[in-house]
Amino acid sequence: MSKHYKHRGHHVSSAIPAGERLTLEVLAIAEKAGAKAGYAVAKEELYRSIGNNNEILNEQETEELLAAAQRAGSAAALLAARKVIDKTLRSSFRSNAEPQLSADPETVATQVSPKNYEEPLAQYSPSLGNFQAPRKKVEQHVLTITRIEQLSANMVRIIGAAPDLAGFRSNSALDQYVKVYVADPELGLVPPYDIHALRHRLPREQVPRSKSYTIRWVDTALNELSIDFVVHGDPGTVGHWAAHAKPGEPLVISPARSKSSPSLDAQYYVLAADEAGLPAIAKVLEALPAQAQGVALLEVAEATSMFDVKHPEGVVLSWLPRNQDPAGRSHVIAEALRTLPLPTAPIGVIAHAERSTVKAINHITKYGNLDKRATHISSYWTLREGRLGVNLPRHSTQLF
Ligand SMILES: Cc1cc2nc3c(=O)[nH]c(=O)nc-3n(C[C@H](O)[C@H](O)[C@H](O)COP(=O)(O)OP(=O)(O)OC[C@H]3O[C@@H](n4cnc5c(N)ncnc54)[C@H](O)[C@@H]3O)c2cc1C
Structure with a gap:
């Protein structure tokens, strides 16, 4: 959605003549509808991709992609709407102009200059950008x-x-x-x-x-x-x-957001997080009923990085120091998960960590007996080595 539309809304100054106002409103509606359509298509594609267990984007990447789809959708719709309106204006302009042409061709030639004949919408470029309307309240x-x-x-x-x-x-x-x-x-x-x-x-x-x-x-x-x-x-x-x-x-x-609130009544839980996911998993541990059973695999920098987290007695906390491995390049959670003895009862899996860890958790647990209502696995950040200007050595063994 273009900045102009999003923040100025449909409101168009009342000083603008009615015909122009209508044109602008049509453009605004097209822009909004295009943005919505772009967003919806991209979102569906993302869900399909996650369903097929392909690439999992983290939240920021997802937001960036959806915003790009919105912009592309609104730009395409705006272009199409402008073409239609442009065509309509030209033909109505022609039909208004023709009788005059036969009456006084010279006058009409000056009125219908190539400039205003061919560019009836030129004054709306960039669309809606010229019109001031009250801004939405800043939500912070x-x-x-x-x-x-x-x-x-x-x-x-x-x-x-x-x-x-x-x-x-x-x-x-x-x-x-x-x-x-x-x-x-x-x-x-x-x-x-x-x-x-x-x-x-x-x-x-x-x-x-x-x-x-x-x-x-x-x-x-x-x-x-x-x-x-x-x-x-x-x-x-x-x-x-x-x-x-x-x-x-x-x-x-910002105001509070949420992606999912998995149910807390599974017979057994596997919880997993690195430090970025730890606050969310700590909240799950605090909210689980006293009789809950399970294990929490908590990746931390080193043994001294552990701290108190309240948890039900039946949920074992397993702190996993990654020691010399940098954050985002450790396999401690995946390794622990692969050797974990799991009950045959359906399990809830709640995991938040770096993207590659989350991919590994998805891979390991997807064929298990999952309690889907109690399962939510999502990437909380992505290791970006390029931006660090450092090329960390890759692990020689590929685990997954
Ligand atoms: C729903 C949700 C909830 C989250 N909750 C928390 C939370 O409570 N506490 C928390 O700390 N994080 C949390 N995160 C993760 C946090 O948003 C990211 O780590 C974020 O990228 C940090 O931003 P930054 O500006 O510090 O670094 P960025 O500018 O995003 O990244 C700069 C560099 O730092 C690296 N980097 C980013 N995050 C980490 C990290 N955690 N560890 C090591 N290297 C990193 C990147 O690879 C990159 O190279 C949450 C994420 C989501 C999606």
Whole structure:
């Protein structure tokens, strides 16, 4: 969907003549419908691909792809609509112009110049971009960091507070997450950030970035919430910000989101996560009924990276240090999973980790006796070696 449509909506200034307004509204509707169609087709293709167990994109890649499909859909629909309107305007222009041509060809020749004859829609380029309408409210909640707790060498818990949680409302989903927005402090931007306006004003690398993070807990009595961040040391925006954040600074988050809330009544659970998925899996562990049975495979940097996580007695926590292997290149979860003795009863699998780990988990569990209602496996991040400027050695043994 084009920025113009999305943020200006159907509203078109009332100062515009009725005929032009109608044209603009038709273009806006086409643009919106095209965006929807592009989105729907891409989404269906993605689901098919996941169903066939092909490539699994992580959330950010999925969002980028769907946004591109929206843009492509809206551009195609807009082009088609412009052609139709253009044709209609030309023929109505011709039929209005013809009687005059026979009456006074010279006058008509000046009125029907090649310019205004051939480009009846030229004034609408770029479509709708010239028309100002009230912007949608910027949907961000701006809290203030009140405390920071070091959970392990590479995880910090940031606690933010605000009167009435700055309007943030929990959606109570098990995997409740938000986008955390981070801006370069040197730019002096004041949140909430009008990302779409800033995209026009600033170079791409200066526009505030946002990444998905699990809401670890919300305390409505104290008007506080917390998020656990992996401080991964790579040149990531949000991880880097979390490593250096200080009390008093803003914590800028989107409204609550959720992808799935698997049921918690399976007879046996296999839970798995690396540090990025750990907050979400910790929430599952806390929410499982006291009699739940299962195992949680938790990948961490090293033995000293473990920390307290509440869990039912029947769910065994298996901390898996990857030691010298870098995050995203370890096979500890897959190796543990392949040798895990599993009951014959249907099992629920809930797993969130780096994309290749998630692919391996999918591969290993897909032929098992899965309780699908209690299963949700999704990639939380993707190792990008190219962007690091480092070429880490590949493992010589291919496990899957
Ligand atoms: C629904 C959902 C919930 C999530 N919840 C949490 C959460 O509660 N806590 C959390 O820490 N993460 C969570 N994540 C993962 C987080 O969004 C990603 O790790 C994100 O890419 C981090 O952004 P960044 O700006 O720090 O790094 P990016 O700019 O995305 O990446 C920069 C570099 O860092 C590497 N990198 C990115 N993430 C990691 C990582 N976790 N470990 C090691 N290297 C990494 C990349 O390969 C890349 O090379 C969640 C993701 C999803 C989809």
